[in-house]
Amino acid sequence: MEIEIFKKDDRELKFLVTESSVPLVNALRRIFISEIPSMAVDYLKFYKNNSPVFDEIIAHRVGLIPLNNSSEIYIAPEDCGCSEGCEKCSVTLSLEKTGPCTVYSKDLVSDDSDVYPILENVPITKLTDGQDLKFDAIARIGTAEDHAKWQIANAAYKHVPKLDFNLDKCDFCEECIPICPKDILYKEKDEIKVKDIYECTMCRACEEVCEQGAIKVSHQKDSFIFFVESYENMDVNDLVSKALEMLSTKLDNLKNLVENI
Ligand SMILES: [Zn+2]
16 A cells, blocks of 8 residues: 655645555544544533523533543543543533623633643623523543544545546547536647546546547546545644554454454
């Protein structure tokens, strides 16, 4: 397998994978979207809430606030064995506000300086005169297999497109050039050429407009364009390292299982 990076910043990574297969890249995609452990608020203990919003709605809103994921000292609740969360498996984010005000994610005060809301201005509720809100939000490790609030990345892949031109059939009407929505086709010395094949969405507009049937759109079977977007809970470098480590562990486990049959 070979990898070539197309685009990379703090949040996104786009790369080309060659000499691979659908099961392998799909396994990687599934790890990114649902198996990487992260921290999210799991339940709330309310002490006071006479705001117009029910406890359950506030709990749901707080659960969806993305938290920084740099701390690796916490263990998953199922590995801890405690019933309600302890210092090994949970972090408490406390909130106490009195109206009139809007309560934002930045009002959550965390026990651990490494676990905090990434976005400061997520509104939780509004309080008016005489209304109070006081709760402890308990954040725990989980994965998006259980709930989408633990999802910290999006990932997708597509086959590398392939355009074949049959020059014996082509009459150079050039109708395929303007019809391409990605504008990747051009004419050069009696030949239709492709600017950037990776931009092709395989919409087949060029194939359909060509009455001579000179264009055939298909894809390469073992090459993929892979895209990862971090939701900023974790740097994209750490995210990819973690996903590859998890995939490698899974493959090692499978190998051991097969060898022991
Ligand atoms: Zn615990």
